Amino acid sequence: MLQTIRERRGLQVLGLMLPGGFWLIVFFALPLALIFAISLMSRDELSRPALPLTLANYQQTFDPLYINLFLFSIGLSLLTTLITLIIAFPVALFMARLPRRWRTVMTLLVMIPFWTNFLVRTYALQFLMRANGPINTLLLNLGLIHEPIQMLSTPFAVLVGLVYGELPFMILPLYTSLEKFDWSIVEAAQDLGADALRTLVRVVLPLTAPGILAGSILVFVPSVGSYITVELMGGGKINMIGRVIAQQFGQSGNWPFGSAISLILMVVVTVAALVYFRIGRGERSAL
Amino acid sequence: MxxxxxxxxxxxxxxxxxxxxxxxxxxxxxxxxxxxxxxxxxxxxxxxxxxxxxxxxxxxxxxxxxxxxxxxxxxxxxxxxxxxxxxxxxxxxxxxxxxxxxxxxxxxxxxxxxxxxxxxxxxxxxxxxxxxxxxxxxxxxxxxxxxxxxxxxxxxxxxxxxxxxxxxxxxxxxxxxxxxxxxxxxxxxxxxxxxxxxxxxxxxxxxxxxxxxxxxxxxxxxxxxxxxxxxxVADFIGETNFLEGRVTAVNGEFATLTIRNGYVFTGRRVNGLQVGEVATLSVRPEKMQLVEHPVEGSANTYEVTVFSIAYVGSDTRVIINLGDQRLDVWEQNSTSTLNPDDYFFKPGEKAWLTFKPENALVLAQ
Missing domain, CATH: 3.40.50.300 (P-loop containing nucleotide triphosphate hydrolases)
Known part of the structure; x- marks a missing residue:
């Protein structure tokens, strides 16, 4: 048997592919196939997925109601990505320029929130933003406002929740690419007459594009499909596509429709990521 | 302007x-x-x-x-x-x-x-x-x-x-x-x-x-x-020999130095050195000569022992002993020959070291 494997190259390749292939099939291809199958099914009287096969679930997805939800989710996620980028870049820059010992400390500080349950952190945020919470109390006492601002159950609250939750996923890839950055290149740009802004635009940003891309995708993808944040910060009044999917698999008990939306979401995110990479690459070669 | x-x-x-x-x-x-x-x-x-x-x-x-x-x-x-x-x-x-x-x-x-x-x-x-x-x-x-x-x-x-x-x-x-x-x-x-x-x-x-x-x-x-x-600067730029001692006489541009083992040398006086001050004589290897017979009455001339010689193409680098003091002397190979004996000095031989006072410097310690 071993002899045969040694002699036949085809078998060797197959053998090497086995562990990875097994992993891919069991954890990726099979679930995906399952979701795809369910998305094409109808429901029986007990709301269980059943035959006959139908395209109705996909047709339903293109209802303006859901199209708008998709657009809203994508829009809010893009905004989340942009805001995290704006916040994370200076933080990552600051971290990367610290002495080596302090960098480790800062990295740890960025990661520590992960050790607290995400649900607990979101509840804490909810508490801060309540009508009688610390933020409103402070603003009232300072006389800046005369009645509490309604912050929860607004898109703003969801945005804050998403930005807060996703920030580390932007900081860490940015930090990684900035840490490797050769700062003498920045000096060269300044030496050649570039002020801080032009150095940033012409030199630092293009060279850290891989980090920006990675961070943006790490933030955008979970944001589009986010559920807990929308549920807690939106107070049931804000709906995003991830929440719709959760409802279909939960309360509504409509697995086929939930599967259809999930797959559409996956396609949308994949296309967005591809476009994003294409833009990123275009920028690099154009500069 | x-x-x-x-x-x-x-x-x-x-x-x-x-x-x-x-x-x-x-x-x-x-x-x-x-x-x-x-x-x-x-x-x-x-x-x-x-x-x-x-x-x-x-x-x-x-x-x-x-x-x-x-x-x-x-x-x-x-x-x-x-x-x-x-x-x-x-x-x-x-x-x-x-x-x-x-x-x-x-x-x-x-x-x-x-x-x-x-x-x-x-x-x-x-x-x-x-x-x-x-x-x-x-x-x-x-x-x-x-x-x-x-x-x-x-x-x-x-x-x-x-x-x-x-x-x-x-x-x-x-x-x-x-x-x-x-x-x-x-x-x-x-x-x-x-x-x-x-x-x-x-x-x-x-x-x-x-x-x-x-x-x-x-x-x-x-x-x-x-x-x-x-x-x-003398040490960092090029090669040089340092001889440490004390200034025993000053004569305008020149200063005379008595080194540890009693030998007396004269060189250009730098840094306004005065009699009694500790100083260093700096003389570059190419500014000294080894000769068979000394010129009568010339300064900085002493009998020395050749310790080793190294042929490096353009010149021959000789290390000599002056008492217990070791010095580098570079002799330019101005003639072309393949006979090693043509290079006058061999290890162990006696020779006379000589250099002009204007080719050496007496520097502050």
Missing amino acids: ANDFAVELRDVVKLYGNMAAVDHVSMSIRHNEFFSLLGPSGCGKTTCLRIIAGFERPTSGQVLIDNKIMGLTPPFQRNVNTVFQSYALFPHMTVEQNVAFGLEMKGVSRAEINRRVGEALELVRLPHLAKRYPKQMSGGQQQRVALARALVNRPKVLLLDEPLGALDLKLRKEMQIELKTLQRDVGITFIYVTHDQEEALTMSDRIAVMSHGKALQIGSPLEIYERPTCKF
């Missing part, structure tokens, strides 16, 4: 914590001069350069470029350009784009940029590589791009931080000549940082020898080599 200089440092100090990287340095660099900052690593030469470029702010003292006090002027507003030790080329730009960068920042028109970039690449003989990216080029080529990128801006002063440090010896020698020629042709002041004394001697109009943040001596290569004003 009497005080018309390209760059002036006035009593510049740069402290890092308690450590003075630059310690009260003053120097005036003339227009179109090839000026080198020479010293071992950590002597403050690169910090001086970075202070001129504006990357470091002096703790105290002033920098003047083209007779204007720089103060807090940021690097991008200074009329100097730098060739970095690591070249620091923009990896995401082609050679052409790298060279054009400075002109774009100045808002020069596209047509003018194209023309000048072409000229600059012509100057460093790289026009055929304009579309390449830095990582597709050799170290020597990258070095030329860095040079073109700086020169294209026609700066008042070009700052070069060990620009040839990363190149192999042969290429370095070629580039030394090329850089010197280039500097003469473009008529720009070069301030050149190096730890390679031969490089500094070959290329410079003037050299500042630095150690521990201080500029110990500033002068032409000739002055630095022939008339060092302190032990460090």
Whole structure:
């Protein structure tokens, strides 16, 4: 048997592919196939997925109601990505320029929130933003406002929740690419007459594009499909596509429709990521 | 104008914590001069350069470029350009784009940029590589791009931080000549940082020898080599023999020194040394001769024992013993012969060492 494997190259390749292939099939291809199958099914009287096969679930997805939800989710996620980028870049820059010992400390500080349950952190945020919470109390006492601002159950609250939750996923890839950055290149740009802004635009940003891309995708993808944040910060009044999917698999008990939306979401995110990479690459070669 | 200089440092100090990287340095660099900052690593030469470029702010003292006090002027507003030790080329730009960068920042028109970039690449003989990216080029080529990128801006002063440090010896020698020629042709002041004394001697109009943040001596290569004003400079530039002792007589330009083992030597008196002071006689190996018979009554002449000889092509390097004092003497091989016996001295033989007082220096300890 071993002899045969040694002699036949085809078998060797197959053998090497086995562990990875097994992993891919069991954890990726099979679930995906399952979701795809369910998305094409109808429901029986007990709301269980059943035959006959139908395209109705996909047709339903293109209802303006859901199209708008998709657009809203994508829009809010893009905004989340942009805001995290704006916040994370200076933080990552600051971290990367610290002495080596302090960098480790800062990295740890960025990661520590992960050790607290995400649900607990979101509840804490909810508490801060309540009508009688610390933020409103402070603003009232300072006389800046005369009645509490309604912050929860607004898109703003969801945005804050998403930005807060996703920030580390932007900081860490940015930090990684900035840490490797050769700062003498920045000096060269300044030496050649570039002020801080032009150095940033012409030199630092293009060279850290891989980090920006990675961070943006790490933030955008979970944001589009986010559920807990929308549920807690939106107070049931804000709906995003991830929440719709959760409802279909939960309360509504409509697995086929939930599967259809999930797959559409996956396609949308994949296309967005591809476009994003294409833009990123275009920028690099154009500069 | 009497005080018309390209760059002036006035009593510049740069402290890092308690450590003075630059310690009260003053120097005036003339227009179109090839000026080198020479010293071992950590002597403050690169910090001086970075202070001129504006990357470091002096703790105290002033920098003047083209007779204007720089103060807090940021690097991008200074009329100097730098060739970095690591070249620091923009990896995401082609050679052409790298060279054009400075002109774009100045808002020069596209047509003018194209023309000048072409000229600059012509100057460093790289026009055929304009579309390449830095990582597709050799170290020597990258070095030329860095040079073109700086020169294209026609700066008042070009700052070069060990620009040839990363190149192999042969290429370095070629580039030394090329850089010197280039500097003469473009008529720009070069301030050149190096730890390679031969490089500094070959290329410079003037050299500042630095150690521990201080500029110990500033002068032409000739002055630095022939008339060092302190032990460090005498030791750092070229080879020399040091004989330590005490000044026993002073006679105008000359001082006489009695060394530990009782021998007495006379050399040029430096640093205004007085009788009784501890001093060092510095005499270079090529400025001494070994002879069979001494000239009657000549100074600095003693019988010595040859310890070893080494034939190194252009000269023969002889190590001799003068009592317990060991000295290097280099004899030029001015005749061509294949017979080893033609080289007069052999280890163990006696010979007479002699050198003129004007060829030696008596330096402060």
